[in-house]
Amino acid sequence: xxDIKGMxxxxxxxxxxxxxxxLSIQERDNKKIIEYDSKIVSFRIGNQFYGIDIMMVKExxxxxxxxxxxxxxxxxxxxxxxxxxxxxxxELSRLFHLDVEYEVPKEGESVIILKVENLLIGVIVEEIxxxxxxxxxxxxxxxxxxxxxxxxYISGIIDIEKRLYVILxxxxxxxxxxxxxxxILAQESDLAEExxxxxxxxxxxLGGVHIHSVNxxxxxxxxxxxxxxxxxxxxxxxxxxxxxKIVKQFYSVNTEGFWNEKQYSSFxxxxxxxxxKVASSEIKGxxxxxxxxxxxxxxxxxxxxxxxNVQLVATDSNLGAISNASGLEVDGNEIPNWMxxxxxxxxxxxxxxxxxxxxxxxxxxxxxxxxxxxxxxRKFQIIVARDLSLFMKESEYVQFIxxxxxxxxxNGILIVGxxxxxxxxxxxxxxxxxxxxxxxx
Numbered sequence: 001x002x003d004i005k006g007m008x009x010x011x012x013x014x015x016x017x018x019x020x021x022x023l024s025i026q027e028r029d030n031k032k033i034i035e036y037d038s039k040i041v042s043f044r045i046g047n048q049f050y051g052i053d054i055m056m057v058k059e060x061x062x063x064x065x066x067x068x069x070x071x072x073x074x075x076x077x078x079x080x081x082x083x084x085x086x087x088x089x090x091e092l093s094r095l096f097h098l099d100v101e102y103e104v105p106k107e108g109e110s111v112i113i114l115k116v117e118n119l120l121i122g123v124i125v126e127e128i129x130x131x132x133x134x135x136x137x138x139x140x141x142x143x144x145x146x147x148x149x150x151x152x153y154i155s156g157i158i159d160i161e162k163r164l165y166v167i168l169x170x171x172x173x174x175x176x177x178x179x180x181x182x183x184i185l186a187q188e189s190d191l192a193e194e195x196x197x198x199x200x201x202x203x204x205x206l207g208g209v210h211i212h213s214v215n216x217x218x219x220x221x222x223x224x225x226x227x228x229x230x231x232x233x234x235x236x237x238x239x240x241x242x243x244x245k246i247v248k249q250f251y252s253v254n255t256e257g258f259w260n261e262k263q264y265s266s267f268x269x270x271x272x273x274x275x276x277k278v279a280s281s282e283i284k285g286x287x288x289x290x291x292x293x294x295x296x297x298x299x300x301x302x303x304x305x306x307x308x309n310v311q312l313v314a315t316d317s318n319l320g321a322i323s324n325a326s327g328l329e330v331d332g333n334e335i336p337n338w339m340x341x342x343x344x345x346x347x348x349x350x351x352x353x354x355x356x357x358x359x360x361x362x363x364x365x366x367x368x369x370x371x372x373x374x375x376x377x378r379k380f381q382i383i384v385a386r387d388l389s390l391f392m393k394e395s396e397y398v399q400f401i402x403x404x405x406x407x408x409x410x411n412g413i414l415i416v417g418x419x420x421x422x423x424x425x426x427x428x429x430x431x432x433x434x435x436x437x438x439x440x441x
Contacts, residue, residue, distance in 0.1 A: 036133035040158075041112065042165055043125040045093050046100035050125075051132065051158070051165045058115045060128060064108040067197045080122055081198055082113065084237075089122040096153075102126045116174040132160050139167065199223050199236045206243035212394035215250065218419035222246050252386045252418040253434070256291065257334065259298035264338045266434035271382075271413060272306045274430075274439065278381050278411050282309040285382040286407075288370050289391075290314035293325025296363055297355060299384060301339055313378075315368035326365045329354045371396055373403040381409055386436075387417035402426075405440055414438040 040051030041060070059082075066078035066089050075094035080087045089111065093100045111122045139156035155167040200211045200219060211219050226236065226246065238246075254260060259267070275283060283303060290296045296314035303310045316322050332351040335341045345353040368376075370388055383404055389397045404414055405426040416422055416436045422429075427438035 035135075037136040039131050039133045040165070040167060041131055042129040042160075043110070043112070044127045044129060045098060045125055046102070048098075049129070049163055049165045051134075051167045052112065052114070052170060053155075053167070054131060056114050056116065056170045057112055058120065059113040061111040061113060061122070062108040063111050065201070067201060069193075077124060079198075080111075082120065082122075085120060086195065086198075087113065087120045087122050089124060092123045092125055095123075100126070114170050114174065116170050119174060121174055132165075134158055134160070142166075195236070196220060196223050199226075199238070202236070202238040203243045203246055206238055206240045207247040209247055209390040210393050210397075212389070212397070214389040214394065214397055214420050214422065215417070217421060218250055219246075222249055247390070250387070250390065250417075250419060252436075254294070254298075255387065256294060258294050258336050258339060259302075260336055261338055263298075263434050264302060264336070266432065267302050268305070270430075270432055271415075271435065271437060272302070274411075274413060275303075275381055276306065278409055279307065281307055282311070283307040283382065284311045284378070284380045285384070286313040286315065286378075286380050288315050288368075288373070288383065288385040289388050290316050290325055290365070291318075291321050293321075293328045293363075293365070295384065295386070296325065296365075297328065298339075300359075300363055301344065303382075310362065311364075312362070313364045313366060315366045315370070317367070317369045319367050322365050322367050326360065326363075327354070328360075370400060373400065373407065376407065378407060379409055380407055380412065382413045382415070383408055384415045386415060387420070389417065389420050408440045410440060412440045414440065 039054040041054050041057050042049060042051045044050070061082075063080065066080050068078045069076055069088075075090050075092075077089045077091050080089050092098075109124050110126070110128045111124055112128065114121050114123060139158050141156055142151045142154035153169055153173050155169045158165050158167060200216075200223075203209065203219065204211055223236075226232070226242075230236075254263060283306075285299065285303065287296045287299055293314065296312065300310060300312050303312070314322075314325060316325070329348065330353055332341060332347075332353050335345060335353060341353060344356060344359055346356055348354045370385070371392065385400075385404060388400065392400060401422060401424055405424070408414060414427060414437070416438065418436055420436060422438060424438075425441075427440055430437040430439055
């Protein structure tokens with residue numbers, strides 16, 4: 001494949017002089033100049049060799065990742081963005097029901113981009129061979145012995161260097177543009193969905209996050225806002241900065257700051273009464289993914305107003321964040337009125353404040369990966385785990401929620417991200433505007 005990848009096929013077609021110069025010495029001596037009618041791009045699937053008219057080939061690619069299409073037929077691998085144009089990618093062996101299995105090369109799969117009428121289609125083959133010039137007089141009619149490939153899809157058979165090549169008729173296979181679209185793409189499939197998935201893939205790769213059923217609804221809204229704000233008319237092409245800004249908009253309110261007056265009031269008046277039902281004077285809680293500590297201290301200060309003994313654990317898989325959290329120092333204007341700067345903080349320099357040591361020591365900051373929660377045997381009345389779906393695959397997050405349920409007492413509280421949709425028979429969602437609250441059954 002490396003010999004022909006990126007070839008200018010029109011140039012090849014016109015370059016008859018070079019082809020003639022490749023003839024054998026005997027042929028040149030005899031002045032037998034062979035005139036070729038056309039050329040084919042040859043490829044292999046299993047033990048069978050095929051060819052496609054080179055004039056139907058736009059490009060040859062080597063690709064690793066395609067965007068899957070919901071409800072597509074089994075031979076459709078997905079779609080691919082070729083310089084802004086969405087191209088359906090089909091697996092030719094599946095299309096023709098060939099019983100072939102092959103190992104996908106690490107560098108990617110061989111894809112031939114075909115142009116039939118105005119429709120671009122990518123076909124995945126096992127191995128691309130080379131370009132052959134052919135004479136039409138050497139093409140034999142298709143045979144019924146060719147197995148599951150319908151004869152109407154075959155232009156003919158040709159013997160090249162003692163090997164038979166089946167020449168496919170791409171116009172017969174994909175010639176009806178509307179028919180091809182209906183067959184290749186699921187009828188329920190919406191191009192907007194495919195473009196959104198392409199957008200999501202970029203956010204995942206550039207932003208280092210995972211987008212799946214738990215958080216996808218929010219990203220749909222962020223995508224719509226991005227398209228409108230940037231007047232996107234074609235496939236969205238994101239930069240690292242774009243992805244980081246989009247991810248930042250996903251985070252729950254005040255993830256990187258102390259909870260505001262509204263959040264304080266909501267937690268105090270709606271959540272604390274629920275906690276009083278499972279904890280009288282002593283309460284145990286854990287803040288998973290505590291970051292730099294703003295969330296953990298907000299949680300602690302609210303809980304200590306209701307409970308005389310608060311045991312709070314704060315964990316994060318970022319060792320630097322844990323270090324910063326345990327010695328949190330902030331500007332005075334960052335401290336909300338409800339938190340009591342004079343009561344709970346000391347002034348260290350100018351307008352810089354630090355949480356008093358005796359309060360800081362009451363929170364147990366731990367370096368811990370949320371995926372390993374199952375190894376912890378502690379029980380809690382409240383668990384805060386906001387926005388963690390971003391950092392786990394869907395299967396990992398589903399398991400995480402199961403582990404969380406095991407560590408909560410009956411009727412215990414789980415607080416997840418503002419934009420996370422949790423489906424679990426173990427929890428009941430509590431209606432609220434400032435926090436996403438789940439109650440263990």
